[in-house]
Amino acid sequence: xxxxxxxxxxxxxxxxxGVSRATVSRVxxxxxxxxxxxxxxxxxxxxxxxxxxxxxxxxxxxxxxxAVAVVIAEPETRVFADPFFARQLRGISKELTARDVQLVxxxxxxxxxxxxxxxxxxxxxxxxxxxxSLHLDDPLPGIIHGAGLPTVFGGRPGWTGGVRYVDCDxxxxxxxxxxxxxxxxxTRVAHITGPLDQTSAVDRLDGYRDVVPEGDPRLxxxxxxxxxxxxxAMRALLDRCPDVDAVFAANDLSAAGALRVLRESGRRVPQDxxxxxxxxxxPLAEQADPPLTTVRQDIEEMGRLxxxxxxxxxxxxxxxxxxxxxAPDAGGGEAASEEAAHVVLPxxxxxxxxx
Amino acid sequence: xxxxxxxxxxxxxxxxxGVSRATVSRVxxxxxxxxxxxxxxxxxxxxxxxxxxxxxxxxxxxxxxxAVAVVIAEPETRVFADPFFARQLRGISKELTARDVQLVxxxxxxxxxxxxxxxxxxxxxxxxxxxxSLHLDDPLPGIIHGAGLPTVFGGRPGWTGGVRYVDCDxxxxxxxxxxxxxxxxxTRVAHITGPLDQTSAVDRLDGYRDVVPEGDPRLxxxxxxxxxxxxxAMRALLDRCPDVDAVFAANDLSAAGALRVLRESGRRVPQDxxxxxxxxxxPLAEQADPPLTTVRQDIEEMGRLxxxxxxxxxxxxxxxxxxxxxAPDAGGGEAASEEAAHVVLPxxxxxxxxx
DNA sequence: ATGAAAGCGCTAACAT
DNA sequence: ATGTTAGCGCTTTCAT
Numbered sequence: 253x254x255x256x257x258x259x260x261x262x263x264x265x266x267x268x269x270g271v272s273r274a275t276v277s278r279v280x281x282x283x284x285x286x287x288x289x290x291x292x293x294x295x296x297x298x299x300x301x302x303x304x305x306x307x308x309x310x311x312x313x314x315x316x317x318x319a320v321a322v323v324i325a326e327p328e329t330r331v332f333a334d335p336f337f338a339r340q341l342r343g344i345s346k347e348l349t350a351r352d353v354q355l356v357x358x359x360x361x362x363x364x365x366x367x368x369x370x371x372x373x374x375x376x377x378x379x380x381x382x383x384x385s386l387h388l389d390d391p392l393p394g395i396i397h398g399a400g401l402p403t404v405f406g407g408r409p410g411w412t413g414g415v416r417y418v419d420c421d422x423x424x425x426x427x428x429x430x431x432x433x434x435x436x437x438x439t440r441v442a443h444i445t446g447p448l449d450q451t452s453a454v455d456r457l458d459g460y461r462d463v464v465p466e467g468d469p470r471l472x473x474x475x476x477x478x479x480x481x482x483x484x485a486m487r488a489l490l491d492r493c494p495d496v497d498a499v500f501a502a503n504d505l506s507a508a509g510a511l512r513v514l515r516e517s518g519r520r521v522p523q524d525x526x527x528x529x530x531x532x533x534x535p536l537a538e539q540a541d542p543p544l545t546t547v548r549q550d551i552e553e554m555g556r557l558x559x560x561x562x563x564x565x566x567x568x569x570x571x572x573x574x575x576x577x578x579a580p581d582a583g584g585g586e587a588a589s590e591e592a593a594h595v596v597l598p599x600x601x602x603x604x605x606x607x
Numbered sequence: 608x609x610x611x612x613x614x615x616x617x618x619x620x621x622x623x624x625g626v627s628r629a630t631v632s633r634v635x636x637x638x639x640x641x642x643x644x645x646x647x648x649x650x651x652x653x654x655x656x657x658x659x660x661x662x663x664x665x666x667x668x669x670x671x672x673x674a675v676a677v678v679i680a681e682p683e684t685r686v687f688a689d690p691f692f693a694r695q696l697r698g699i700s701k702e703l704t705a706r707d708v709q710l711v712x713x714x715x716x717x718x719x720x721x722x723x724x725x726x727x728x729x730x731x732x733x734x735x736x737x738x739x740s741l742h743l744d745d746p747l748p749g750i751i752h753g754a755g756l757p758t759v760f761g762g763r764p765g766w767t768g769g770v771r772y773v774d775c776d777x778x779x780x781x782x783x784x785x786x787x788x789x790x791x792x793x794t795r796v797a798h799i800t801g802p803l804d805q806t807s808a809v810d811r812l813d814g815y816r817d818v819v820p821e822g823d824p825r826l827x828x829x830x831x832x833x834x835x836x837x838x839x840a841m842r843a844l845l846d847r848c849p850d851v852d853a854v855f856a857a858n859d860l861s862a863a864g865a866l867r868v869l870r871e872s873g874r875r876v877p878q879d880x881x882x883x884x885x886x887x888x889x890p891l892a893e894q895a896d897p898p899l900t901t902v903r904q905d906i907e908e909m910g911r912l913x914x915x916x917x918x919x920x921x922x923x924x925x926x927x928x929x930x931x932x933x934a935p936d937a938g939g940g941e942a943a944s945e946e947a948a949h950v951v952l953p954x955x956x957x958x959x960x961x962x
Numbered sequence: 963a964t965g966a967a968a969g970c971g972c973t974a975a976c977a978t
Numbered sequence: 979a980t981g982t983t984a985g986c987g988c989t990t991t992c993a994t
Contacts, residue, residue: 259731261971272981277973285979304730308672309971311663312986322712338692345714349723354732355712357677359700368704375659376614377709479890508894515896535834539863541870541896616987627965632989640963664987667970 260301269297280305319354320562321378323369325385325392326360336533336551337384340406343555344382351563353379366392374399380562382406388449404562406554408451408594418558418595420549422452422530425599426459429500429528429547432601434463438498438526441467444475444485444510446502453477456502456530471496475506482509490517497525498607504529504537504546511540511606526607543604550597557595615656624652635660674709675917676733678724680740680747681715691886691906692739695761698910699737706918708734721747729754735917737761743804759917761909763806763949773913773950775904777807777885780954781814784855784883784902787956789818793853793881796822799830799840799865801857808832811857811885826851830861837864845872852880853962859884859892859901866895866961881962897960904954912950 262280266273271290278286279294280303286294297303311317322344324337341357348355356378358369373381373396380402385393388410396403397415405417433441443460446453461467470492473485482501486509489496501507507529511521519525521542529537532548617635621628626645633641634649635658641649652658666672677699679692696712703710711733713724728736728751735757740748743765751758752770760772788796798815801808816822825847828840837856841864844851854869856862862884866876874880876897884892887903 259971262973263971273972274974274982275980278980281973287979290980302729304726306667306971307730307732308663308666309986310973312661312667312971312988313973315986317663319711335690335693338690341712342714345712346716349714349720356674357696357700357710357712359697359704361701365704371659375662377662479894505890508890512894512896535860535863536891536894539834539867539891539895541867617989618987628988629965629967629990630963633964636989642963645964661987664970665989667972667987668989670970 259306260303261306262303265294265297265301265303268301269293317354317377317379318352319356319378320348320380320382320559321356321358321373323358323360323373323381323383323385323392323396325383325390326387336531339551340384340555340558343552343557344559345555346552347556347559347563353559353563360392366395370395370399373401380404382558382562385409386450386452388451402562402565404558406558408455410451416561416593418554418561418597419452420551420554420597421599422455423459423462425530425547425549425601426456426500426502427462428599428601429530430460430463432545432603433498433500433526433528433607436498436522436526436607440471440493440496441498441500442471442473442489442493442496444473444482444489444499444501444506446475446477446506448474453502460500468493475502475509477503477505479505479509479512482506483513484509486510486513490514499525499527501527501529504531504533504540504544507544507546507606508536508540511542511544515541522605522607528601528607532602537602537604540606542606545604545607546602548600548602554597557597561595614661615658616661617658620649620652620656620658623656624648670731672709672732672734673707674711674733675703675735675737675914676711676713676728678713678715678728678736678738678740678747678751680738680745681742691888694906695739695910695913698907698912699914700910701907702911702914702918708914708918715747721750725750725754728756735759737913737917740764741805741807743806757917757920759913761913763810765806771916771948773909773916773952774807775906775909775952776954777810778814778817780885780902780904780956781811781855781857782817783954783956784885785815785818787900787958788853788855788881788883788962791853791877791881791962795826795848795851796853796855797826797828797844797848797851799828799837799844799854799856799861801830801832801861803829808857815855823848830857830864832858832860834860834864834867837861838868839864841865841868845869854880854882856882856884859886859888859895859899862899862901862961863891863895866897866899870896877960877962883956883962887957892957892959895961900959900962901957902954903957905952909952912952916950 262273262276266276276294279291345355360369381396382404383393383396384406393409408417408419409415430441441464445457448454473488475481475485499510501510507527510527514521514525521527529544529546532546537544537546617628617631621631630641631649634646700710715724736751737759738748738751739761748764763772763774764770785796796819800812803809828843830836830840854865856865862882865882869876869880876882884899884901887901892899892901
């Protein structure tokens with residue numbers, strides 16, 4: 253029965269400092285109302301003994317866990333073709349670390365996992381959840397929302413009401429991209445969409461239409477955020493409208509596919525056809541030929557804000573059970589406030605050589 | 608004082624099933640020695656009440672946590688330019704999920720975080736750690752190893768003895784790459800290295816030398832796993848040895864840089880200079896011009912094996928405190944066994960158009 | 963095979 | 979301001 257190095261307990265610290273457990277607890281938790289003289293003694297004892305509070309024991313009584321779950325609902329596609337996800341995690345991690353909150357990562361592989369994740373979250377092992385789900389028909393967000401756990405979504409979910417989320421300004425970013433192309437004098441600006449069961453793709457399409465409301469419908473081709481989809485769409489575009497002189501691709505991956513097809517077809521980029529992507533996915537965007545002009549979003553900041561938003565009301569006490577009342581800001585505005593029920597981060601056009 | 612939906616306790620289940628807490632506990636934990644008739648009643652009560660065990664209470668007495676930490680020690684560079692990391696996490700997640708073990712993610716930002724992570728790990732909040740660190744001089748692995756927590760490293764650490772790790776066969780993969788080039792009839796095969804403070808880069812260089820032991824030293828140029836480094840190295844190579852007819856780049860990112868320089872210099876790939884990368888980093892490798900021949904490693908499997916290796920002895924009981932005695936296999940062999948103190952996974956050459 | 967009871971280490975009333 | 983005390987929900991001897 254290996255005795256695992258017998259960690260010192262509060263009791264041990266109390267004895268060494270010559271005070272009661274309660275006093276040690278107060279000092280350790282930074283509660284006011286302990287004479288400095290005693291506090292000093294306690295802190296010394298803590299240091300000498302290498303005392304570390306037992307989280308399990310603490311959770312048992314406080315009913316808090318100082319842990320939040322990060323649920324990523326789509327390992328199969330984009331998430332793993334893209335450092336996007338890693339950046340967001342980094343932002344989240346920074347914020348959580350700063351508040352001494354643990355990050356429990358939940359990756360779901362498919363429908364089977366939904367139940368498991370739902371059970372875990374409803375099981376009261378974490379104080380909140382940060383959820384990424386890209387598809388409108390994904391039941392997981394609903395399950396989680398229903399679990400009565402404070403939750404913040406990454407990316408606008410496909411439904412409204414009582415939901416908190418952080419997103420980038422997909423629509424505004426799309427407008428930036430398309431305006432850039434029209435400012436270049438391009439008159440036949442096409443759009444390669446993303447999969448339209450994702451709000452980001454829908455929003456980018458909407459942004460495109462904002463700028464080209466009278467647009468030729470044949471200039472819009474379906475993509476799916478993959479290079480192969482971008483190739484297909486670009487071929488269709490070239491076929492239908494040989495006079496196309498600009499393309500706004502819904503992401504950099506499909507832009508890469510489009511570039512390849514344009515090159516094959518003998519078009520020069522940007523001279524014959526200008527191309528703008530979205531995401532500023534590195535190293536792809538930089539290494540593309542020619543380097544891709546694209547719309548950048550501050551992914552890490554999105555993660556940070558998600559965590560901050562979730563933790564904002566964490567202090568109030570253990571698992572509230574109810575999401576916050578909705579208090580949307582203007583919606584799609586560029587200002588970001590942690591007071592809002594959703595935050596939409598601005599995007600930035602990064603000019604390289606493709607447009 | 609929001610009462611957080613008062614989860615049912617063991618007590619509640621016991622009462623409903625008309626048995627004692629102890630019996631419910633046995634059933635829930637699958638302990639043998641409960642009459643089936645009773646067990647059935649208990650299970651029904653559990654279901655009806657939606658009982659979920661309180662992990663904190665359980666940990667408090669068992670001193671186990673059913674949680675492991677995943678420590679990623681280098682958010683700044685490669686980890687976040689590369690889905691590598693995400694794939695590995697996925698492998699880990701799958702294995703942990705299957706055993707109902709939680710994944711606590713620890714991302715470290717720099718030296719400041721080392722202490723924090725060390726404290727956390729030594730603090731006894733998790734049953735083990737899976738650690739990624741790329742630099743030989745990183746003190747973190749040592750700290751963690753010293754914390755007396757069962758640990759498995761991702762990638763061979765820069766020191767030997769009593770360490771368990773999972774790695775891919777960097778050296779063998781490099782040999783595959785270079786042999787492929789020589790089999791193509793190339794006689795002036797250059798190598799763009801990675802940063803040589805990482806074992807993966809050193810091993811790949813060694814593999815190159817295995818095949819070209821008599822090699823012209825001017826054919827080896829320092830890179831750093833980045834596209835910019837690859838460009839610099841390729842320029843140096845072209846400068847020193849204009850007759851170079853093949854390049855093995857230590858990773859795909861630097862290969863991409865090399866491709867760009869070759870193109871600029873008017874060389875055709877693969878006709879004039881053949882290029883092989885390492886990693887099969889998608890989408891980069893596929894989208895390169897021309898698509899990159901490269902060495903693939905099964906990243907997800909590496910993650911899975913790390914978790915499996917860690918959990919193998921987890922069953923024995925709470926935090927052993929001592930790492931396992933070393934039981935290395937042949938070292939660098941291609942067979943992978945979960946019995947070994949380290950596992951080295953095979954690599955695979957993926958032929959595309961660059962060589 | 964089952965139950966009774968003793969804690970695991972901590973926080974939070976309550977008492978002083 | 980500090981100490982005393984009563985659990986938090988669970989597992990685990992130890993009786994039966």
